[in-house]
Amino acid sequence: MARLLPDEWLLRLYIAATYAFVPLAPVALRRRLGRGKEDPARWREKLGEAGLARPDGPLIWLHAVGLGEVLALRGLILALAKQRPDLHFLVTSSVRSSAQVFARNAPPCTQHQFLPLDAMPFVRPFLDHWRPDLSIWAEQDIWPGLVVETHRRGIPLALVNGRMNAGAYASRARVRSVYAALYQRFSMIFAQDRDSARYLEALGAVAPVPVTGSLKASAPVLADQPEERGRTGRAVEGRRLWCAASTHQEDEAVVLAAQARLFAADPHSLLVLAPRDPVRADSIKDAARALGLGVAARSLGEVPGPGDAVYLADSFGEMGLWYRLCPVVFMGGSFGPVSGHNPWEPAHFGAAILHGPNVANFAADYEDFAKAGASHQVNDVPDLIKALGAVDLVETGSSAKRLAVSRLTVADDLAVRLLSLLPDTEAQDA
Structure with missing residues (x-):
């Protein structure tokens, strides 16, 4: 004993x-x-x-x-x-x-x-x-x-x-x-x-x-769904995709406001919004529609039409699908008290990583990303819009993938x- x-x-x-x-x-x-x-x-x-x-x-x-x-x-x-x-x-x-x-x-x-x-x-x-x-x-x-x-x-x-x-x-x-x-x-x-x-x-x-x-x-890397990726990819072909992952209410206020401006300027823009808690789907739809944004919901089997600016990824276990489809990912939890979520998952897919100012829970990780030129911090809606239009996003994503691969051991x-x-x-x- x-x-x-x-x-x-x-x-x-x-x-x-x-x-x-x-x-x-x-x-x-x-x-x-x-x-x-x-x-x-x-x-x-x-x-x-x-x-x-x-x-x-x-x-x-x-x-x-x-x-x-x-x-x-x-x-x-x-x-x-x-x-x-x-x-x-x-x-x-x-x-x-x-x-x-x-x-x-x-x-x-x-x-x-x-x-x-x-x-x-x-x-x-x-x-x-x-x-x-x-x-x-x-x-x-x-x-x-x-x-x-x-x-x-x-x-x-x-x-x-x-x-x-x-x-x-x-x-x-x-x-x-x-x-x-x-x-x-x-x-x-x-x-x-x-x-x-x-x-x-x-x-x-x-x-x-x-x-x-x-x-x-x-x-x-998160699991792939090749058949579903093919179907979804065809449905959004020609759209300019970006993803907001593991979001909370404070993040959504920023990303939806940014998407409202982006969609007004370019109707091909499509935000894939994957909330941390899909149970909040209805309140997110309401927030998007209050800004005049059309929303299609994944959980209802919907696919985004030409008038939809937001694809609500309110389903579990599909982040590997979204990270493979979206070349830019905003990591949620970074505009509120949650203090950040994991940037390594999207980095494995070569996504350019964006995040808000509050990342205390992953401070060392985001510091490594910043040093490697693999992420951009955004502090408000104009910052986010500017970052989404940056000319170096492809290189940022490549740097993120190199960093992620280097840490696999x-x-x-x-x-x-x-x-x-x-x-x-x-x-x-x-």
């Missing part, structure tokens, strides 16, 4: 308190189900009920909370599998959309489940069923009950792609003893950048925390270190 760590009373209190939530958990999940936030066929996975059989052989369990974080794990999975072809992988996440998109982009020998809620009556059946040989957590999302019980069972823990800004650190520092007790259970912790490493160390991670760069840079060295945590299966067989 793993030894108890000092200064853990808050952690113990948290785990004890979660038992009070157990009777309410099915009720809360059913309410979310009614709002479309849970998968009707799979929501009970969050109660620790496995939806799939455990594969035979060594299993690595990787967890990330949402869509971007889950997709970033694909490069690491491929790097691990390249060195250990006998491995199987379980990926867990919490957000419904992450499962839908991951299903189209999952590496071989990889299964997906929703993470169980963090109470022992749900955690223990999950671990009993899957019996992972190694547990890898990504970025910021760690759950105390799951970490404690995984460690108690002697399963090695690692944290990769660790990311933390000053605000996140300040909120966690109020309960530093909890994070210290959790981080001390991890055999390895790796950070995306030096600031994140410093904050992790201040919260109790064993120093020095190695800096590996972002795993998002090493993720393979980021996960290889990390995989070697993580595999050292696996039990020695040859020794066990002997």
Whole structure:
């Protein structure tokens, strides 16, 4: 049995308190189900009920909370599998959309489940069923009950792609003893950048925390849909396409205003708008129509006609399609408090990357893009219109692709270190 760590009373209190939530958990999940936030066929996975059989052989369990974080794990999975072809992988996440998109982009020998809620009556059946040989957590999302019980069972823990800004650190520092007790259970912790490493160390991670760069840079290209790409490409042939990806309301106010001016000057202009949350489709249509813009919606099977200025890509799992069709991509989350989204995905397709001023969550990544001449920052509607008409967009896209290709091996060295945590299966067989 793993030894108890000092200064853990808050952690113990948290785990004890979660038992009070157990009777309410099915009720809360059913309410979310009614709002479309849970998968009707799979929501009970969050109660620790496995939806799939455990594969035979060594299993690595990787967890990330949402869509971007889950997709970033694909490069690491491929790097691990390249060195250990006998491995199987379980990926867990919490957000419904992450499962839908991951299903189209999952590496071989990889299964997906929703993470169980963090109470022992749900955690223990999950671990009993899957019996992972190694547990890898990504970025910021760690759950105390799951970490404690995984460690108690002697399963090695690692944290990769660790990311933390000053605000996140300040909120966690109020309960530093909890994070210290959790981080001390991890055999390895790796950070995306030096600031994140410093904050992790201040919260109790064993120093020095190695800096590996972002795993998002090493993720393979998103899946293609050749037949659908052909159909859609024919429908928009002759149009000047640009994409606004992973947008939020603040981004949409800017890109729609820019598109209104572009379309008035050139009716061949077409904005492919892919919101971060397609549930907001109706409000986006209203905003576009208020500016006099015609809208066709992907989810309704519509294709843009000559009078449509916006193609609303309100469907999951098709960003690989849009990035292949659009030579210029504005990355959302950069005009509001979200503080940016992942630029590496469109870069792999040679898209010129545009973004707003708020990219704190990807500050190091966007700094690399700027240094490589692979992106342009825009601060308002006139800036965006100017950038979309820049004569160097083709070269900007080429620079983005070169940069993305140069980072594909980021996960290889990390995989070697993580595999050292696996039990020695040859020794066990002997």
